[in-house]
Amino acid sequence: MILMTSEVIQKATAAQKAAAAMNRLTTAQKNNALETMADALLAHSDDIIAANAEDLSRGKEQGTSPSLLDRLALNHERIAGIAEGLRQIVQLQDPVGATIQSFTRPNGLKVEQIAVPIGVIGIIYEARPNVTVDAAGLCLKTGNCVVLRGGSAALSSNAKIVEVLRNSLKTTDMPPDAIQLIEDSDRASVNEMLRLNGLLDVIIPRGGAALIQNVVQNATVPVIETGAGICHVFVDESANPAMASSIAYNAKMQRPSVCNSMETLLVHVAFARNGGLEELLAPMVKADAELRISGVTSGELANARKATDEDFATEYNDYILNVKIVSGLDEALEHIAAFGTKHSECIVTENADNAERFLQEVDAAAVYHNASTRFTDGFEFGYGAEIGISTQKLHARGPMGLPSLTSTKYRIYGNGQIRG
Template sequence: MSEVKQKAALAAARAPQLAWLTSEQKNHALFAAADALINGTEEILKANREDLERGRQNGTTAAMLDRLALNAERIKGMAEGLRQIAELKDPVGEVLETLDRPNGLHIVKKRVPIGVIGIIYEARPNVTVDAAGLCLKTGNAVLLRGGSAALSSNIQIAELFHAALETAGLPKDVLQLVHDSDRSSVDEMLKLNGLLDVIIPRGGSSLIQHVVQNASVPVIETGAGICHTYLDASADLEMALRIAVNAKAQRPSVCNSMETLLIHQHFAGQYMDRVGEAFKAAGVELRGCKRTRELLSEAKAATEQDYATEYNDYILNVKIVDDLQQAMDHIAKFGTKHSECIVTENEELAARFQNEVDAAAVYHNASTRFTDGFEFGFGAEIGISTQKLHARGPMGLSALTSTKYIIKGSGQIRG
């Protein structure tokens, strides 16, 4: 039996034991895991250095190395995420609806764990912690398959999490990490019907589309982020620059960072030099449409392919548009239904943008970088769903549950 199938079977066998744990038992394990991360910081950093060195030797970009890199502060943040999950209300067992039928049947609809969740992700070892914590809180077993770039870090984190589970008296087999970094291990996961209840991919567009197009296990599509910010004619200059630079440069390697800046022609005519200066100071390379390049000589030419690219780097497309409709048409063509923003002082235009743009998160006068489970108050997140069923946007605890109907009768039969 392959590693993937063996570990999926172990997780599936243990999943029922998680389903009826009390909140206190799960929270105890989460606090134990948080402590294990802090106490194991040096071991995690040692493993992470191995990953970073391997990445440099393989020519990994600086932005992707940033996604991979851990430090004491980031590990502290991961541990804090687990503690926040422990403090959140447990959704499992929540009664959503109660029905009393004329025939005497008493029907209760309640939240229950999904079962066994498969998560496929790339070079972000914090996902190992987030996924393990959220799945534990919701009573789900989990099969993790991270990218080869973070393998050493992921193995160390999983070992610490296993030790914490055992300390808390829970079976460590509810958390499984696939070590096999060959692409075939991903393809095998996609066909594990009967062992995995759902697969959640986290990563770039190519990974997500491969999973969506090839899985027979149900998939929750997440995260490819070609996000836009539109600066309307009425936008406040200082606010617009602050939001746009933050959306691109605060951390360009993540899915909620901006890839294309759309600018109303009147705003561009007045302030394009200030836009260029702001992004130059932030170390961002600009690629622009013809009108942009007439105003910013340093901008390279942007192609159709550029507008369809998630850079995850200090590169930004800039396009001048005639009006709001043209901006929304561009977003409809190139967006990935992740996060979109309008900066404007016109409340009517803002309302139209937020109502008509089809995305999981639509902002008025705030950076797209806020599309995040932690920032939304969910604790850590399992991913950001860009689909409409069964979850959308940052996926917190409730997104990792299903429902069950519990029916109590007194001998009724159907005539």
């Protein structure tokens, strides 16, 4: 009798078998594979664009919004940018094999702790097709195999991209099975991945809050939680008004659809008095941001209504801003503790003691003094690229560059020592 296995198990098993070969690759071999992948994307741009047209056509039929269709669309220029992203990963330092610490014990044992690949990484995401390439490139650079499960909206695009990448690896030392794509668009394929203990070493979800929470709550495979960002900016009593206005505007309005954008602006009551609040919000009101305010009558400000706890607990990713007037730093800290998602938080103040308290007491992956939360990003931190922004505490936290995609191994050198 022939036992049938699912696509998920077949591809995860193939990736696991490729892991040993990945462990033997040198940095030069990995970089050559990434360069070859980049060349292949450019050489097969027309094929990728044709596959992408299938996704766009299907999206239009299903009523997908023009903005989402634009994010999904690929053309020669965008594919060139995706290929360039792979070449940028080539330029990044390879963390695999780096010595983290080295010491010799009194008994003569020499102990080294080194960075090693995690193994097989599952990535579940809803984003644009470029994430398929970015995630694969980062995983392969660190010697990991990757099992990708993208959203159904980009199914044809992702399938063609992975086909191109896998075929290109046949001319390199990297095994093509190091990249796998789950093409089953049924949600059951996601749920199956979540329980592939022994085949997947870790799962990284990238997408909206619903996706992330489904993975976190239902996975038995270890998860690195990323993404959800209810970020705050607290404008303290001593804040420089011009600086506060500039930071708040940038944190909310520069790109509201991303996880490091501000959702709630907390304003010290003393700063809010005598026109301070109106001056702070005026640029956003002018740009047609919708305001939801607690602490003043919504009618006092144009385009505003009263904020609720539900508002404070919502990640809008839109031109909608919560505003709360607080009595001081203590109330601001309490609010952030109650509604924050441990992503990015900012205080604008000229009071050094308040700044230090904020930086010390706020529990978040990134805390800022007098700078926009929009800087929580692997590129902005100098990592060159990131797999996501971790909001948890174990293994990795904050923007996850290449080092975050490694684990560690101890190597011990002796000359016959035995334990008594």
